[in-house]
Amino acid sequence: MIPKISFQDVSRSFELAGQKSFLALDKLSLDIEDGEFVTVVGPSGCGKSTAMNIAAGLITPSSGSVLVDGAEVTGPGPERGVIFQQYALFPWLTVRQNVEFGLQITGMPRAKRREIADRFIQLVGLGDFANSLPKTLSGGMKQRCAIARAYAVNPKILLMDEPFGALDALTRVQLQDQLLQTWSQERRTVMFITHDVDEAVYLASRVIVMASRPGRLHRIIPVDLPYPRTEEMRLSPEFAALRNEVWRSVYHPAEH
Amino acid sequence: MSSTDSAAPPRPGGFLTGRLLGSGSAMLGINIVAVVLGIAIWAAITSLGVVGLPGPMEVLRKGVELAGSALLLSDALASLGRVLSGFLLGIAVAIPVGFLMGWYRIARGLIEPYVQFFRTIPPLAIIPLAIVTMGIGETPKIFVIFLAAFLTSVVATYQGVITVDRTLVNAARVLGAKDMTIFRRVVIPASTPFIMVGVRIGLGSSWATVVAAELIAAQSGLGFRMQQAQLYYDLPTIFVSLIAIGILGLLMDRIIIAIDRALTSWQEKA
Ligand SMILES: Nc1ncnc2c1ncn2[C@@H]1O[C@H](COP(=O)(O)OP(=O)(O)O)[C@@H](O)[C@H]1O
Ligand SMILES: [Mg+2]
Numbered sequence: 001m002i003p004k005i006s007f008q009d010v011s012r013s014f015e016l017a018g019q020k021s022f023l024a025l026d027k028l029s030l031d032i033e034d035g036e037f038v039t040v041v042g043p044s045g046c047g048k049s050t051a052m053n054i055a056a057g058l059i060t061p062s063s064g065s066v067l068v069d070g071a072e073v074t075g076p077g078p079e080r081g082v083i084f085q086q087y088a089l090f091p092w093l094t095v096r097q098n099v100e101f102g103l104q105i106t107g108m109p110r111a112k113r114r115e116i117a118d119r120f121i122q123l124v125g126l127g128d129f130a131n132s133l134p135k136t137l138s139g140g141m142k143q144r145c146a147i148a149r150a151y152a153v154n155p156k157i158l159l160m161d162e163p164f165g166a167l168d169a170l171t172r173v174q175l176q177d178q179l180l181q182t183w184s185q186e187r188r189t190v191m192f193i194t195h196d197v198d199e200a201v202y203l204a205s206r207v208i209v210m211a212s213r214p215g216r217l218h219r220i221i222p223v224d225l226p227y228p229r230t231e232e233m234r235l236s237p238e239f240a241a242l243r244n245e246v247w248r249s250v251y252h253p254a255e256h
Numbered sequence: 257m258s259s260t261d262s263a264a265p266p267r268p269g270g271f272l273t274g275r276l277l278g279s280g281s282a283m284l285g286i287n288i289v290a291v292v293l294g295i296a297i298w299a300a301i302t303s304l305g306v307v308g309l310p311g312p313m314e315v316l317r318k319g320v321e322l323a324g325s326a327l328l329l330s331d332a333l334a335s336l337g338r339v340l341s342g343f344l345l346g347i348a349v350a351i352p353v354g355f356l357m358g359w360y361r362i363a364r365g366l367i368e369p370y371v372q373f374f375r376t377i378p379p380l381a382i383i384p385l386a387i388v389t390m391g392i393g394e395t396p397k398i399f400v401i402f403l404a405a406f407l408t409s410v411v412a413t414y415q416g417v418i419t420v421d422r423t424l425v426n427a428a429r430v431l432g433a434k435d436m437t438i439f440r441r442v443v444i445p446a447s448t449p450f451i452m453v454g455v456r457i458g459l460g461s462s463w464a465t466v467v468a469a470e471l472i473a474a475q476s477g478l479g480f481r482m483q484q485a486q487l488y489y490d491l492p493t494i495f496v497s498l499i500a501i502g503i504l505g506l507l508m509d510r511i512i513i514a515i516d517r518a519l520t521s522w523q524e525k526a
Contacts, residue, residue: 058426078432088427092445092522101441102431134522225387 002070003031004189005055005157011139012050020232024050024215027064028118031111035187037180039194039204039251048193049213052159055191056082068157078102081155085162089134095121095145102153120148140171143176151182160192164199176202180229197250201227201242211244211253219249219256262519310492315499318492327481334476335466338394339508343462345453350404350409354451357410358417368522371410379404379465383472397469404465405458412454414446449523452516459512461505463505 007030010071013021027045032038040048043213053059055066057076066073068080076082081096089098099117108116121130123132134142150158164172176199183190204223213220223242225233233239249256295312302311310318322328356363357371379400386396420443432470470479478497485493 056430058429068484076426076429080430082426082430084423084427086423088421088423089425090427090442090445091524092448101428101433105432105437115295133522135522149431 001034001240003067003071004034004036005032006030006067006070007051007055008067009063010051010054010061011063011065011210012047012054012059013062014063017124023214025054025061026216028215028217030208032189032190032191032215036206037183037190037204038206038208039192039200039245040208040210041200042210042215042218043212043250044195044256045215046210046212048216049161049208051210052082052161052191052193055157056080056159058082065211078106078153079155080159081150081153082159083143083146083158083160085165086145087134089142089145089149091134094131094133095126096136098145099124099149099152100189101149103237106153116152120152121145123151124148124178124234140167140175141221143167143175147175147179151207155197157190158192159189160190162193162195165195172196172199176213177229179203180227184228197243197246198234201239201246207242207246209249218253221246221249261321279352292388310495314482315492315495319496319499322493322496325514328496328500331345331476331478331481331497332504333469334480335501336476336504337460337470338397339462339466342418342466343396343405343459345410346405346458346462347399350406350454351413351451353406354410354413354454355417355439355443355447358420358447359443359516362512364414370422374403375407375411379407379461380468380472383469387473391474397474398468401465404461408458408461409451410455412457413447413451416450417443420446420448449520452512452520456512456516457510459508460505463501463508467501 010025010028011023013023013081013137015021021103024045024143028047028051036147040051042048050059054061055068055073057073057080073080093101096114096117099120100113103113103116116129118130121127124147124208125150126141126144129137129141134145137145147163164175180203190203192203194203201223205227207221207223208217209219209221210216220243225238245256299312301307302309319328353367357367358364360482382395382400382403390396390399424442424446425438426517428438433441466477467479470477471483474480474483478501482494482497485497
């Protein structure tokens with residue numbers, strides 16, 4: 001079976017004003033299977049966002065390519081949903097209008113659009129806020145709205161760039177469970193960037209560890225814990241061992 | 257990313273709807289006290305005959321007289337008519353041009369030198385040229401007001417477009433939006449707060465320009481009326497005209513603020 005997402009020798013350099021170009025990502029090769037949930041961790045600046053944005057079609061690789069279902073990515077597409085750390089809600093639209101945005105682009109009739117939007121707004125627990133503007137929402141609610149907006153267009157792939165990074169620990173754990181729950185109901189392929197080692201292990205079937213200078217793949221650590229993940233698992237010795245392993249390979253890549 | 261736009265833009269929301277307006281009825285009470293006090297001082301000074309200026313009662317009588325003869329109304333309408341035609345024309349051209357400049361680098365390169373150059377010339381300085389080339393009718397005055405409104409609004413619009421949050425554009429793209437949709441549904445609303453700042457400044461400078469233009473060359477309008485009154489040492493008429501200019505300017509400004517509030521109430525207040 002062909003992988004859902006396949007990074008093939010993907011490199012990307014940036015031209016910096018007056019300096020020689022800077023290699024942000026060096027020959028990343030990685031296959032992500034259909035329905036898989038992988039997390040990506042690594043030190044700041046190791047090219048995590050760059051890799052994801054290339055898969056999203058928001059930036060082009062300097063060399064190599066990303067294949068989705070075997071076809072080369074040449075630009076963004078609604079089959080790849082992206083969730084940004086800064087939420088990126090349209091502040092002039094209500095929660096419902098934000099969620100309907102992608103559906104409207106497909107030319108879906110109003111009633112149908114609304115029905116789908118309301119279903120996802122319910123799913124993320126924002127039912128009472130459908131007509132609210134983003135400015136009235138907390139960070140966690142904003143991110144839930146962004147998740148509903150991404151889900152609404154029914155993407156087969158979710159690319160999430162530190163989506164819970166700006167949230168408090170409690171909200172973060174709640175959203176992790178909610179994300180896993182919806183993922184188990186409707187299998188999507190998820191690539192999830194985080195700087196939180198706990199989060200990386202809790203969510204993933206494989207943790208992709210990257211290293212910097214230049215940004216590259218360092219290790220792939222399989223997480224042999226069954227889904228659904230539970231709080232018990234989070235507190236188990238197996239989980240602690242995995243967390244230690246990921247931690248060491250992120251912070252001491254030379255030895256691990 | 258382009259490297260030439262380094263300066264951070266001002267936060268437009270605070271400028272239009274922030275604490276300048278004050279808040280609540282307490283503030284309004286203080287405002288009224290200030291106005292009443294000012295008029296009382298004016299009355300006191302002029303009744304002593306120190307400066308040879310007309311007092312509030314005299315000005316009020318003149319105002320009633322001018323209003324009664326419909327002269328005040330026709331002057332105000334003449335000035336307002338010029339301002340609105342020049343101003344509306346100015347922003348109607350400025351907004352698309354500003355969008356072009358922000359959206360297409362080439363348009364920006366072509367237009368920006370002219371905008372920057374003409375911005376340094378006070379619109380009034382164009383009047384002699386406008387009169388020589390366009391005659392003494394309404395056209396030169398409206399043209400100068402057009403220029404005043406255009407130059408302020410075009411820069412604001414362009415600033416608004418280039419500062420549109422890239423993540424919002426990307427968010428739209430990954431949801432399947434193409435250029436036209438992004439422009440219509442992201443760039444335009446995102447730049448509205450900036451445009452409104454430009455529109456407000458543009459209206460202020462249009463109003464200043466029309467009055468000055470009428471002082472120089474007109475057969476009607478509040479500026480013309482003052483200029484006539486000056487010939488006859490008719491100070492009360494000058495006062496009435498000045499007050500009318502102030503009140504109308506204030507009213508127009510308040511209308512713009514109300515429109516701005518309605519259009520940009522979605523903004524997060526810092
Ligand atoms: N548009 C850009 N221009 C110049 N350098 C960039 C740009 N985007 C990213 N970089 C650089 O590339 C490196 C990798 O960035 P990024 O992928 O955002 O890292 P991460 O998400 O892992 O923190 C960083 O050193 C960053 O400064
Ligand atoms: Mg990043």
